[in-house]
Amino acid sequence: MYESILSNTLDVLKSLIFPIPAQGGIAGSGLKCGNIEWAREMGRSDNHHYPMGTAYLKMGVRGVAEKAAASAKKTESPEKRELLEGISKVYDEIGNSLARYAEEVYANAGDDQRLLRIADNLKALSQRAPVHFDEALQLVALMWYLRTLSCGGADIGRLDVHLKPYFENDISNGYLTENDVRELLCDFWLLINQKCGGDTLNNVMVGGMNPDGSDAGSRLSVLMLEATQKCAMSEPHINVRVHPNLNPDIYHAMLKVQLMGQGQATAYNDEVVIPGLIKFGIPEKLAYSYTNDGCTEIMLDGYSGIDFAHMDAVGVFELAFNNGNWAPRTYRKPVKYWHKNNAERFYTPEVVPGIPTGRVEDCETFDEFYKQFLRQYEFQTRYKANGLKRREDDRRVNIVTSLLLNGTYDYILDSGKDIQRGGFPVTAYMLFSGSIPTVADCLVSIKKLVYEQKKYTVSQIKEAIRVNFDGYEMMRQEMASMPKFGNDIDEVDLIAADIASHFCQWLDDFRNETGFAIMPALIGWRFLEEAYGVAATPDGRRYTDPIAEHYCATPGKASKGPTAHINSIAKAKDAIARSVGVCAVHITLPSNFGNTEKSLMILDSLVKSAFAQGLNQMNIAIYDAELLKKAQKDPENHKDIIVRVWGYSAQFVGLCKEMQDHVISRVAAKLT
Amino acid sequence: MSTGTVFDIQRFCVDDGPGIRTTVFLKGCPLHCVWCHNAEGLSGKVQLYYSAEHCIGCQICQAVCPVQAHRFTDSGHTVDFSRCITCGACVDACPNESLRLAGKLMTAEEVLSEVVKDQPFFESSGGGMTLSGGEPLMQGEFAISLAKLAKERGLHVCIETSGFCNHETMKSIAQYVDLFLFDYKHSSPEAHKRYTGVENKIILENLEFLETLEKPVILRCPIIPDCNDTKEHYGAIAALANRMKNIIEIHIEPYHPFGVSKYTALGLTAMYNSQEMMPKDASEQAAETVRALSGKNVIIS
Numbered sequence: 016m017y018e019s020i021l022s023n024t025l026d027v028l029k030s031l032i033f034p035i036p037a038q039g040g041i042a043g044s045g046l047k048c049g050n051i052e053w054a055r056e057m058g059r060s061d062n063h064h065y066p067m068g069t070a071y072l073k074m075g076v077r078g079v080a081e082k083a084a085a086s087a088k089k090t091e092s093p094e095k096r097e098l099l100e101g102i103s104k105v106y107d108e109i110g111n112s113l114a115r116y117a118e119e120v121y122a123n124a125g126d127d128q129r130l131l132r133i134a135d136n137l138k139a140l141s142q143r144a145p146v147h148f149d150e151a152l153q154l155v156a157l158m159w160y161l162r163t164l165s166c167g168g169a170d171i172g173r174l175d176v177h178l179k180p181y182f183e184n185d186i187s188n189g190y191l192t193e194n195d196v197r198e199l200l201c202d203f204w205l206l207i208n209q210k211c212g213g214d215t216l217n218n219v220m221v222g223g224m225n226p227d228g229s230d231a232g233s234r235l236s237v238l239m240l241e242a243t244q245k246c247a248m249s250e251p252h253i254n255v256r257v258h259p260n261l262n263p264d265i266y267h268a269m270l271k272v273q274l275m276g277q278g279q280a281t282a283y284n285d286e287v288v289i290p291g292l293i294k295f296g297i298p299e300k301l302a303y304s305y306t307n308d309g310c311t312e313i314m315l316d317g318y319s320g321i322d323f324a325h326m327d328a329v330g331v332f333e334l335a336f337n338n339g340n341w342a343p344r345t346y347r348k349p350v351k352y353w354h355k356n357n358a359e360r361f362y363t364p365e366v367v368p369g370i371p372t373g374r375v376e377d378c379e380t381f382d383e384f385y386k387q388f389l390r391q392y393e394f395q396t397r398y399k400a401n402g403l404k405r406r407e408d409d410r411r412v413n414i415v416t417s418l419l420l421n422g423t424y425d426y427i428l429d430s431g432k433d434i435q436r437g438g439f440p441v442t443a444y445m446l447f448s449g450s451i452p453t454v455a456d457c458l459v460s461i462k463k464l465v466y467e468q469k470k471y472t473v474s475q476i477k478e479a480i481r482v483n484f485d486g487y488e489m490m491r492q493e494m495a496s497m498p499k500f501g502n503d504i505d506e507v508d509l510i511a512a513d514i515a516s517h518f519c520q521w522l523d524d525f526r527n528e529t530g531f532a533i534m535p536a537l538i539g540w541r542f543l544e545e546a547y548g549v550a551a552t553p554d555g556r557r558y559t560d561p562i563a564e565h566y567c568a569t570p571g572k573a574s575k576g577p578t579a580h581i582n583s584i585a586k587a588k589d590a591i592a593r594s595v596g597v598c599a600v601h602i603t604l605p606s607n608f609g610n611t612e613k614s615l616m617i618l619d620s621l622v623k624s625a626f627a628q629g630l631n632q633m634n635i636a637i638y639d640a641e642l643l644k645k646a647q648k649d650p651e652n653h654k655d656i657i658v659r660v661w662g663y664s665a666q667f668v669g670l671c672k673e674m675q676d677h678v679i680s681r682v683a684a685k686l687t
Numbered sequence: 688m689s690t691g692t693v694f695d696i697q698r699f700c701v702d703d704g705p706g707i708r709t710t711v712f713l714k715g716c717p718l719h720c721v722w723c724h725n726a727e728g729l730s731g732k733v734q735l736y737y738s739a740e741h742c743i744g745c746q747i748c749q750a751v752c753p754v755q756a757h758r759f760t761d762s763g764h765t766v767d768f769s770r771c772i773t774c775g776a777c778v779d780a781c782p783n784e785s786l787r788l789a790g791k792l793m794t795a796e797e798v799l800s801e802v803v804k805d806q807p808f809f810e811s812s813g814g815g816m817t818l819s820g821g822e823p824l825m826q827g828e829f830a831i832s833l834a835k836l837a838k839e840r841g842l843h844v845c846i847e848t849s850g851f852c853n854h855e856t857m858k859s860i861a862q863y864v865d866l867f868l869f870d871y872k873h874s875s876p877e878a879h880k881r882y883t884g885v886e887n888k889i890i891l892e893n894l895e896f897l898e899t900l901e902k903p904v905i906l907r908c909p910i911i912p913d914c915n916d917t918k919e920h921y922g923a924i925a926a927l928a929n930r931m932k933n934i935i936e937i938h939i940e941p942y943h944p945f946g947v948s949k950y951t952a953l954g955l956t957a958m959y960n961s962q963e964m965m966p967k968d969a970s971e972q973a974a975e976t977v978r979a980l981s982g983k984n985v986i987i988s
Binding site: 488489490492493495496503575576577578579581582608613616617619620621623624627628 | 698699701707743745782784804805807811
C-alpha cells in the first residue's frame with residue numbers, strides 16, 4: 016500500500032539540494048528536491064491544513080525510526096507493519112539527509128561562526144533529539160519545509176507550546192537570550208515568507224488555557240508575537256488563544272500586532288471554544304489542545320486532521336427565491352479566486368440547483384416564504400453533509416497518507432494505524448456556511464417591501480434582478496435603505512441568528528440519524544466569487560457588489576461602528592457556541608483609529624467585550640481606504656501593505672482587482 | 688417624563704472622553720460661533736435635511752409635499768426651506784436617505800435604552816455616555832434627566848459644553864457628570880461676543896464653579912485661523928489651566944471644513960466657510976506653545 020509513497024519519499028530525501036543559508040541562524044530556505052512529482056507523492060493525502068505531530072522533537076528523527084521499527088516487529092498486522100517499517104526507513108533517511116546537510120554547510124563555512132553553529136545543529140539533529148531551542152526550531156523548520164516541498168505551506172500549530180521546554184531551559188541556563196530567540200524566530204518567519212505568501216495555511220497559534228485553567232503561554236509566545244511585529248510580513252498567520260489567565264504580556268503583544276492593522280493576530284476565545292468542543296464530544300484533554308487550521312477553522316493540535324465542505328448561503332437564497340433554480344439574468348462575468356495571478360473563470364455557487372421548494376409568488380406571508388427558504392437550506396446542508404460522510408467512508412477503505420506526516424505523531428508509532436484510517440484520535444469534518452448576514456439582509460428586505468409595505472410583488476423584484484436593477488434604481492435604493500445586519504437592529508440580526516441555529520441543528524439531526532459528526536462553522540471564504548456567481552439580490556445589492564464574509568455584515572453596511580457590529584453578531588450567541596468549527600468574525604477599523612495607548616485600550620475593550628458576549632473568534636484589521644486606492648494605482652511603491660483576505664493575510668498589491676475592491680469596501684466611514 | 692430634541696446618537700465615539708462612548712447630540716445652541724461645524728445643533732427645532740448627492744431625482748417628494756417645498760427643474764432638485772413645515776411626508780416617501788429630519792423628540796428613557804446597548808464596551812474600556820450638541824444645557828432639564836438616568840445605570844458621564852447656561856442648571860447637572868469637556872473659545876470678552884454671539888462672563892463663572900466642586904475638566908479649545916490663533920489667546924489658555932487645578936488636560940481642536948456642507952443641506956449659509964484645513968504645523972505650534980506655558984497635558988484632537 017505504501018510502496019509508492021515510500022520510494023518517492025526516499026527519492027526526495029536522497030535528491031535534496033541543500034542551500035547554504037545566506038543570513039540568520041536557521042537553514043533550509045530554498046531547499047529543493049530532484050523532482051516535484053516525487054514530492055507530491057511523498058505528501059499523498061496530506062491537505063496541509065493541520066499541524067504535524069511532535070514525535071521528531073521528543074525523540075529525534077533517529078528515535079522515530081527506531082520506535083517505528085520496534086513497533087513494526089511487535090505487530091501481527093501486515094498493513095501496520097508496512098506503515099511502521101515505511102516510517103522507520105523514511106526517518107532514517109531524514110537523519111542521513113541532515114548529516115549530509117551538515118557536511119555541506121561545514122564545507123562552505125570556513126571560519127564563519129554563524130554557519131559553523133548551523134552545521135553543528137544539523138549534525139546534532141542527524142544523530143539525536145534536539146536539546147536546545149535553536150536545534151528544535153531548526154528541526155521544525157526543516158520538517159515544515161520537507162512537508163511543503165510541493166506546495167505553498169502547511170499549518171504549524173501551537174509552536175509556543177511545542178518549543179517551550181527548550182526555550183525555558185536555554186534561557187534559564189544562559190545558553191540563549193530572549194533577543195537571540197526573537198532573532199531566530201524572525202529567521203524562521205522570513206524563511207516561510209521567502210517560500211510563499213497569502214493563502215498558504217501557515218498558521219501559528221500561541222497562548223491558550225491548560226485543563227487546570229493555567230496558561231499554556233510563556234515568554235516564548237510574547238517573542239513570537241514580537242517577531243511578527245518586527246517582520247511585518249504576511250507569514251506565518253499568527254493567532255492567540257485568549258482566556259482569563261492569559262499572561263497579560265502575551266495579550267498586550269497581541270494587541271500591538273493588531274494595531275499594525277494587517278489583519279493579524281486573530282484572537283480565539285477559549286472560554287467559548289473549549290466548552291463547545293467538549294459538548295460536541297471531544298475528550299477534555301484534546302479539547303484543550305485546539306489550534307486553528309490553515310485558515311480560521313478549529314482543529315486539535317496533533318490529534319486530528321480536518322476536512323470540510325463549503326456552502327454558499329446567498330446561492331441557497333437565490334435557489335429558494337426561484338423554486339430551486341438559478342435566477343434568470345442578463346449578465347455574467349468571470350472572476351479570479353483571490354490572487355492577481357489566478358485564472359479568471361465563471362463561478363457557480365457551491366450548492367446544487369434543482370430542488371423545488373415552492374413558488375415564492377404563491378406565498379401569502381413572509382413566514383411561508385421563510386419556511387421555503389429554510390427547506391432549501393436544510394436540503395443543501397444535508398446534501399453537503401452526505402457528501403462529507405461519503406468522503407469519510409471512502410477514506411476508511413482506500414486512503415494511505417504520507418509516511419513523513421504519519422511519523423510525526425507519537426501514538427501512530429505505537430498503533431501503526433494510518434492517521435486517516437482511524438489513527439487520529441478524532442476524525443474532524445466540518446461544514447462551512449458563511450455569508451448568512453447577506454441572506455438576512457435579503458430576507459428582511461422582502462419581508463418589509465413585499466409583505467408589510469406591499470410596495471412590490473415578488474415578480475417585480477425578480478424582473479429587476481433579471482436586469483441587475485437597470486431601470487429599477489428607485490426599488491434598489493429602497494432595498495438598500497432597509498435594515499442591514501451589523502447595525503444592532505433586532506429585526507434583521509435575529510433572522511441571521513435563527514438561520515445559524517437551524518444550520519447547527521440540522522447537523523445535529525444528521526449526526527443523530529447517521530452517527531456521523533460534522534462540526535458546524537459559520538465561515539465562508541468564497542464571498543468574492545459568490546458575488547460573481549449569484550445574481551443581484553433583493554437587499555439592493557447589484558451584481559458583483561460585495562457579499563458578507565463569514566458571519567459579518569455585508570462590507571460597507573455596518574454604519575454604526577464596531578460595537579453595533581459586534582452586538583449584531585453576538586445575538587447568535589447560542590449558535591456561535593454550537594459552531595465549534597468557529598464563527599469567523601472580521602472587524603475592520605478605519606486608519607484614523609490611531610496608534611496610541613488609547614487605541615490599544617480600545618482594541619482591548621473590543622476583544623474583551625466581544626468575547627464576554629459569546630463570540631468565539633475575532634479578527635481586527637485597520638485600513639486606510641485612501642492608501643489602498645493609491646496602492647491599486649501604484650502597486651510598485653506599496654508592496655508593504657498586508658491585508659486580511661479570509662482566513663489569512665496577504666500582500667494587498669498581489670490580490671486580484673476584485674478582491675482589492677472588496678477589501679476597500681470593508682472600510683467604514685472614518686471615525687468622527 | 689422628560690423629553691428633548693436629539694439630532695444624533697453616535698456609537699463608538701473614541702474622542703469624546705475616556706474609552707468607548709456613545710455621544711448624544713442635543714439640538715439647539717444659544718451661541719452662534721461663526722466656525723461651528725455642527726449646523727444641525729444650532730436651531731432647537733426639528734429641521735429638514737437634504738443631501739443632494741444622494742438624490743436620484745425620483746420626484747416623489749414633490750408629489751407628497753403639502754406645501755410645495757420641493758421643486759424639480761432643469762437644474763435639478765431644489766428645496767425651499769422657508770416653506771417646509773417639517774411634516775416628514777417627503778422623508779417617509781424618499782426611497783433612500785437623501786431626505787431626513789434633523790432632530791427627533793425623544794424621552795430620556797428612549798435615549799438611554801439606545802445608549803446602554805454598548806454598556807459592555809463602556810465597562811471594558813472605561814467609557815460611557817457623552818452629552819453634546821448644540822449646547823446640551825440649552826435643554827437643561829432634559830440633559831439633567833439623561834445624566835441622572837445614566838448615573839443610575841452605572842454609566843460614566845461626560846458633557847461637552849460651552850458653559851453658557853444659568854448657574855442653577857450647571858449646579859444641578861454637575862452632580863451627575865464625571866468629566867466636563869468644557870469649551871474655551873476666546874479669551875477676549877469682546878472677541879468672544881463678536882465670534883460666538885455671547886459674552887464669556889457666565890461661561891467663566893461656571894468654570895470657576897466647577898473648580899470649587901473639584902470636578903475634572905478637559906479644556907477644549909477650537910483654534911480658528913484669523914479668529915483666535917494668536918499668542919495672546921494661547922497664553923490665556925495656559926494661564927487659565929495653570930490657575931485651575933481641575934483642568935486635567937487641554938485639547939487643541941484645529942479648524943476643519945467638514946461641517947460646511949451641512950449648512951447647505953439645511954438651507955443655511957455658513958458664516959466661516961473656509962475649505963482649508965488648518966495646517967498641521969500651525970496646530971502643532973499652538974499645542975506646543977500652550978504645553979510650554981501650562982505644563983499640562985496638551986493634545987491635538
